[in-house]
Amino acid sequence: MKKENHNYAVILAGGMGSRFWPLSRSLEPKQFLSIFGPNSLFHETISRIKTTIRPENIFIITNQLYFPEIFNYTSIFKIPRSNIIFEPEGKNTAASIAVANRLINLIDSEAKVLVLPSDHLIKNNKGFRSLLRYVFSEAPVKNNLVVFGIAPNYAAQGYGYIKIQNAKFTLKGTGKMQNYNIYRVEKFVEKPDVGRANRFFKDKRYFWNSGMFFGSVRVFLDKIKENLPATYRLISQVYESGDIKAIWKDIKSISFDYGVLEKTKDILMIPVLNLGWSDLGTWSSLDKVLPKDKSANTIKADAIVSESKNITVLGKDRLIACLGLENLIIVDTPDALLIARKDRSEEVKKVVERLKKDNRQEVQTHRTVKRPWGSFTVLDKGLGFKIKVVEVLPKKALSLQKHSRRSEHWVVVEGKAKITKGRKVFYINVNESTFIPQNSTHRLENPTDCLLRIVEVQSGHYLEEDDITRIKDDFERNRQGDIGKLAK
């Protein structure tokens, strides 16, 4: 029992996964998508480790933009909020892993740390849990960093590779779990071209680099100090000053692989078989993990597909008719549509860059915007008006707020609303409405155990989300600026 308390995890959850646009948006990144079942990739990541690692020992490093989602998950999994590290901006994995290990070291200098991406797919949860037990309990790790190599099942070009040294350097598993091997790494190899990918696939010494890392907190910090001394020094200052914002901007943006692993000797690799793993790096990666029909099509949409093969269609709200198509990925969302040749799906990233440059809304949020209390969807807008459907989760409340430049009509279409308007508090039911004049202090609450849904018609000459003064907020969004600050 004592021993188990040294098991820690660091979940990397700061990325956007822009190659999954238009399903992923900068404010609703890939790790929070539920493409493969009812739960998001992030949810599944935590689920997989929670039998081996206690919630208090799970640390999450993410972007402060994602606090509503993250707070939601930490309350589901009972992870302390103080275990969340909000980065002021993305600085790639070396910085994230450094800052998280530095914090864990303050708590437990004997910690064994597993670093995990939060946006990968692992279908074989049982196999993964068995691997975790081995790693934390029996693997002859000592003072080494450990990586996990996926045995390739095709000649992938989309992954980096790990080459192991000859098998004579194999360290045999000890204890009960003799079925795991552990090898010394010879080198890391960048994403290969077709020819090399084919060669790697035939050569049993090559494995896919899964992006998961394991080691003692001491080893993580030593290797960072050795290879990225400036990063190590700055990270230490974060904990001395308690002000992550002032320091973070000077930290080098570099991956842990490139900045630390590739410069480190004596790295070990545990090969893992049949995990059903994918990094979901591009839309075409879905081809390896989603089921296909007899024309090699994957259709998760209201679609009519005729004379088409090897197409993937993801949609929900609209009818999609496909006629004579081949090798395409089609992703339909209420405000943006992607149609791309599968072998170019890597380039979605470029499209996203361009949208960002153009400051397009479609790269930031979906038409339905999630909030800690529920969500809203802009149905229509025009000169002087905006129509929203607002959904409030059971027992949740929006902030007590006012708008200086707009008034609002609310009509309840589902559930029952508790309304605060100035000094009055009252309830309205389905088919009843109320009017919130400009500058009137108001609050919308769902006092019931069922969903509350209202239609909001806004009127005014300025109808943006920033016309809001929050007087009280259950989600402390008035203090959003503080969230990046680490508890000392």
Place this chain on the structure above:
Amino acid sequence: MKKENHNYAVILAGGMGSRFWPLSRSLEPKQFLSIFGPNSLFHETISRIKTTIRPENIFIITNQLYFPEIFNYTSIFKIPRSNIIFEPEGKNTAASIAVANRLINLIDSEAKVLVLPSDHLIKNNKGFRSLLRYVFSEAPVKNNLVVFGIAPNYAAQGYGYIKIQNAKFTLKGTGKMQNYNIYRVEKFVEKPDVGRANRFFKDKRYFWNSGMFFGSVRVFLDKIKENLPATYRLISQVYESGDIKAIWKDIKSISFDYGVLEKTKDILMIPVLNLGWSDLGTWSSLDKVLPKDKSANTIKADAIVSESKNITVLGKDRLIACLGLENLIIVDTPDALLIARKDRSEEVKKVVERLKKDNRQEVQTHRTVKRPWGSFTVLDKGLGFKIKVVEVLPKKALSLQKHSRRSEHWVVVEGKAKITKGRKVFYINVNESTFIPQNSTHRLENPTDCLLRIVEVQSGHYLEEDDITRIKDDFERNRQGDIGKLAK
């Protein structure tokens, strides 16, 4: 002036143009679409002839489903409503041409009649008007039917062809307009395969069949009587009984080309050059008439197009990202999306057939449904509620009506509304609202010269359009069943 009064036109406007789905819908067919400018194809068709043919002499044969659109155009162009013939169902062009000529013959037995489709594109309006002047005033037509042959500018497979007899049979133009020729037709040829299309393109005796016909009303009726005697007899009964519905079901569904022209000798053809004509038969026909960029793409959408060529993208409301595409047509509408290989665009018809069989809404109406008083758009619906934006044109009114199974909240977001609710009549302005209880008699009117826009939130367990009792209606929709009846 006297002579001009014998100039008549019959506009064929009963088809749906299903190969233009999802832009065309059965309740909003191709002829009412505005793809090539601010006006619909139907509007342009009337515009082109109105300098030569008086509004009283323009007859329209259409489906009674289209009465709101048609009434709108007849009031724009001052065409008498009694000139509209509503077919109970589509029976192809022979029946339409027969019934229209029978009606014209009752009015003017010396009529010269031009029969025109309403869903074709003609870019060169000046050239077409000059042609009309020639046809109605100088062409040596006598007792012949005349067709119009388009000089091919590529080896089209999508058109039927007309082959003329040797040039020695040319009848020279008379009068001032010597630049027109008129030939005797040798035969009509069905849509050819590639090889024949190439041959026809090189052979100067082949022309595209434009689907426009000219002749005296007497010749039209004689030829129909001769070749389709049963149709002729039934059409005559329509005018004797005045009840088109009872008779129409027995009329043979056949095209005028197949049923009459191909069996008739001594047909003349006037060749027309540089009309910029297209029958807009399929989506791929747009390639010949819409401008292309340097990658041969036609983009009329909010689109990001990368590494793509020869694609056509039509959209409006959503961002469309295209990556590495070739030879595709992409048509995006709020409720339905089509992605088709261009050379298969003929098969859109099959998709539409399947949607009809499945009784899909997306084949009948757009999300925005036009009404004689304006339009409505369903923004969202769920269990027990429906949210609409209703637009009422200046000075127009909805019917005085009531709903037995729903109540409605109205919020004005643009303009000013006159409301009748029970015995009360009052006005509401932007940012004001009213509630229409179930079973309450009510009417929404726009008393102003500007657009009125309201948000309507419906509540109830049954929210379909057929829950309506019309007490008074400016558009006589209570008597919709009578519209198919011809004035005797």
